Amino acid sequence: MTYFEAFGLEPKLVVDVDDLQQRFYRLSRELHPDRFTRRPVEEQQQALEKTSVLNDGLRTLKDPIRRAEYVLKQHGFDIGEQRTKDVPPELLEEVFELNMALEESDREQLDGFRTKFAAMLGEIDGGLQGLFAAYDASQSRDDLQKIRGVLNRRRYIENLVQKIDSSI
């Protein structure tokens, strides 16, 4: 059973998170192991399985990035690879300067980079919404491919932010 199926949802990338949360509460009330203490062991086991799918599913679908990664994985895309290795070409210059600033632990510069990267992430997230909607309409692999590219870039920038945060 996919996470979407567990919640009775279409496998779409645009999700109404409030609705998802309400479905989660409703299903939890029915399926939680606490409701099956007096039932036979097999039913208890099923409740445990179903509830864990529900909980794992909520965690995954609630977050747009995890949700997109989940859908990519379902379609056979490799995710989680090339985390920090290849620098996206358009970021080459920034990464070079950032490394200098990190080395000198130049607080002012680092703060500047942080703000800049945060803005980039915001931009990416905004753009993702459009890509999600496009995929939901087309259901095409090409759109997933595009999303995958954006997610990789996003993860790369996120790692840079983490690097800055751990140094200041």
Next chain:
Amino acid sequence: MSTFQIDFGETKRIIGIDLGTTNSLGAFMDLTGPKIIPTANGGAIVPSVVSNLGAEVVAGENARALLVSHPERTVYSVKRLMGRSADDIQEELRLFPFRVVPSEGVIRLQLGEKTFTPPEISAFILREIKKNAEAYFNGEEITQAVITVPAYFNDAQRQATKDAGRIAGLEVLRLVNEPTAAALAYGLDKRQNGIVAVYDFGGGTFDISILKLHDGIFEVLATNGDTHLGGDDIDNILLAIALDDMANEWGDAKVADNHQIVQTVRRAVIAAKEKLSFVPETSIELDYKGKKYQRALTRELFEKLIAPIVDRTLGPCRAALKDAGLTPEQVDEVVLVGGSTRIPLVRQAVEALFKAKPHTELNPDEVVALGAAVQAGILSGDVTDKLLLDVTPLSLGIETMGGVVSKLIHRNSTIPASASETFTTAVDGQSNVLIHVLQGEREMVRDCRSLARFDLKGIDPLPAGLAKIEVRFLIDANGILNVTARDGRTGKEQSVEVKPSYGLTDDQVEAMIQESFEKAEDDFRERQVREARVEADRLIAAVAKSKQSDAFAQLPEAERNEIDRVYNELQVVYHSDDYAFIRSKMTELDEVTHHLAEIMVNTAVSGALKGTKI
């Protein structure tokens, strides 16, 4: 236990138990709400103290009385040792009077001539509560329970608690986190929706949980804490000061080595600490075999001394808020739990952090047990409008190359939670794979807590890298890890052997359960003997009296001799441990005195008719 009673609808009573560091309590759900189960003397609290007197092991109030007189045979605060290794607890062992026997994995405590593991000690406390419950419910057997644990307890500590239940003859239907239980007891869901912080500062542990309430659903957003921070630490500060003073005043540098003195001082500092919650000044006072010690203690100084401890609770509070994605201002209500929250400084610190006046309406000592009873009501189906959704307090991961931990389930994930991972072989023909599972937030294996090693056995011999073993890690609603494995090619269930790093193996627990059954039989036999002797006493006294009567003198000599013989025999048999033998002799005496009794009754009747006394 319930293999023969696949009960649809048959309702066994489930009790709730707060197995605390200092005190434990039992509670149950009745039509009007949760209630505390009274102890034999009508109190609420069973002190979490166990003493091995050689002939028997006592727990609760009776054991607490032995803390000072038999310090080497008496254990307290055993909760701090649950699911831990000897290495973990070196620091606090110095403060415990009892000895820890070096042994592999699980700790063993030497109490008199026997050794006990922490789950066995806890089982004695649980048995005491079970006994109280059974007495309260007129002999109804209690076999199912909900037991509370600190939210920040790791897998090993939870498993140890569950083992304790099993050893005590209780099927633990659920382990509930203490702060969550407290939230249930407060019935805060009446406000329907909102954010609640539960600050639980007990005898040995500290927990903070942030919950979201939604129409009867108690959803824990984040939890944090310190399983080694509690009132005990405050006591130890005062204890050290007093012992230092006494060493000087009494001119005895070894005063701290005398366990009886230490326990006497412990009692005195606890009394002073508790008083300071209500008065601005008191004194630590004690008298040990005529030697006196007294020291004035103001609340001001006390607060200075304990400020670092109170501060240590605030870090976890902030971390939990951060994980929940909330600011202190977004918390609608704060609930205080645990005896240490009676301390004014603690209350001030909580108020200052959350900028809210905390709830203290319920007795902080009882609120967790009451919440456990509510959860028992949920499990039994009596309570249908509430549901608890708790989280796992620590991230779960596996060891990968270079001693790095790869996280599979992150902390504060709603449980039950699961993760899957595929493993393969590294060498041609390899038939087993060892998976090292850890809990903790750090990157490296050495900084995390080793949970267990899972041995995937009987893998079909294949060239390296071809085998695919799909392993599923599932944290259940108790916060305990279950691991199952499947051969990815054949779909066949793969056998997994668990080697817990610190806990008891299943076989060990089984052996302890077996032993406790035997113990229960011993107890049963002992009671039978005691009862038989009480009745034999009565019979012997009655026969002795009738032997003085005229009626006895009128009996034929043979009959008198027969009565004398059996009478004397019963007095000998009386001291045997065989209750059946005592009973059979009593029956025999009854029979041989039957005629005598008849005569006596007749004499009495005719005497009464004549209006004269015999």
